[in-house]
Amino acid sequence: MIEGAAMQPVISLRNLRKSFGALEVLKGISLDAHKGDVIAILGSSGSGKSTMLRCINMLEIPTAGEVVVTGESVKLKKQGDGLAIADRRQIDGIRARAAMVFQSFNLWSHMTILENLVEAPIHVQRRPRAECIAEAMALLEKVGIADKRDAYPAHLSGGQQQRAAIARALAMHPQVMLFDEPTSALDPERVGEVLAVMRALANEGRTMLLVTHEIAFARDVATRVVFLHEGLIEEDGPADEVFRNPKSERFRKFISNTQHR
């Protein structure tokens, strides 16, 4: 039993499809993420990376296919020619287990950094307040912005805001973390501090799915690379292998283009 649970993927996407009206953005994606995997999701703009990530925590509802998070299949029901959420509470639970970090941080502007961190643990997970605060302080320490606990997001730099957003995600004790281009909105000189935090998380053995344009970081930190092209997985394999010896011509081009920029 225990062994079975350990082998079970943290996230499993089965033939996932998503259309926006007539535009089919995901055309059948299947992917398993196991505990400790750091999966870099690469692909040119518009290839469906964000949509795929957002289908995992149901910020977008797939049109067809199945999403399994920590062994629990997301309950969807038929509606029109697509799917709809069948169990609201299940989705809320799954979202806390698969925490998301956004490109533009999306911190709550009316709350201090500390309040941002304890909000979901206290009000969604209903954990004791004192425990949440102590833990949030430790997380802020970890991402290096403990001195900003009482500041408001607007008074922080982009890099500090993103580190706060990562700490907010961690505060929910997620099983897996979803990053959607976490450094794309940052000034170049602020990218390093956020990547350093993410590298530390990867080294702790956290399960992470990471959409990024930082090829060097992906090559260095990811255990596995998935390359999306027009809504399909075009290349998928261990990071060192796919970069050394890409199977698809498109991926070969993609990495040489991005590296020469």
Place this chain on the structure above:
Amino acid sequence: MDPRFVYDSFVQLLAGVPLTLELTAFAFALGLLLAVLIALMQISGLRILRIPAGAYVFAIRGTPLLVQIFLIYYGLGQFRPTLQSLGLWQFFREAYWCGILALSLNSAAYGSEVLRGGLQSVSKREIEAGRACGMSGLLLYRRIILPLALRQSLPAYGNELILMVKATSLVSIITMMEVTGIAARLISETYRPVEVFIAAGTIYLIINFLLTRAVSMLDWWLTPHLRGMSTIGKAEQAK
């Protein structure tokens, strides 16, 4: 004009201030509750909620408050049997409650438009972050959407409060002895309208000056996250 008489009138009119403030507070609070409801109906995206809310706002904004006061005060009498059976008659036969009802209904219509703007200004990204953390429904509204929308609406809604203070003067017409009601009585006794109205106007001016200050203090206290930012910064933040 006799300054002495202006002063005497002023002192006499002060007796009406408690009622003016009471009407304002009551009607403002009820109006705010109703305004939240109507604004939520307006942005719900559901036709069965949006259309009645829109019609309500249209009807109230398109007719004078005085006409609404008359309609409620004299008109509701026609429904006396129904109201009696509902146990509401002891309310609506009193000018006091009719006045409060008319003022709240009126304030709700204007206030809901202010709140609707506030609700629409809440950043989609902050809402999405709430969803991504497992918030939905009431919790999302209570913790994220309403606090942001109300803070955004506060300066404009403060204006609503000032309008309410002035609007209470209209219920003097249905026998309420608030500041304007007492003024009307004084005039009928003395035939010196100019002095009395100068005194009455001064009282409203003082009340509104104090309320304006109170609202901006509340705004300052509720928006530490916008402090030290230029107006452009605030506009950016609101996106």
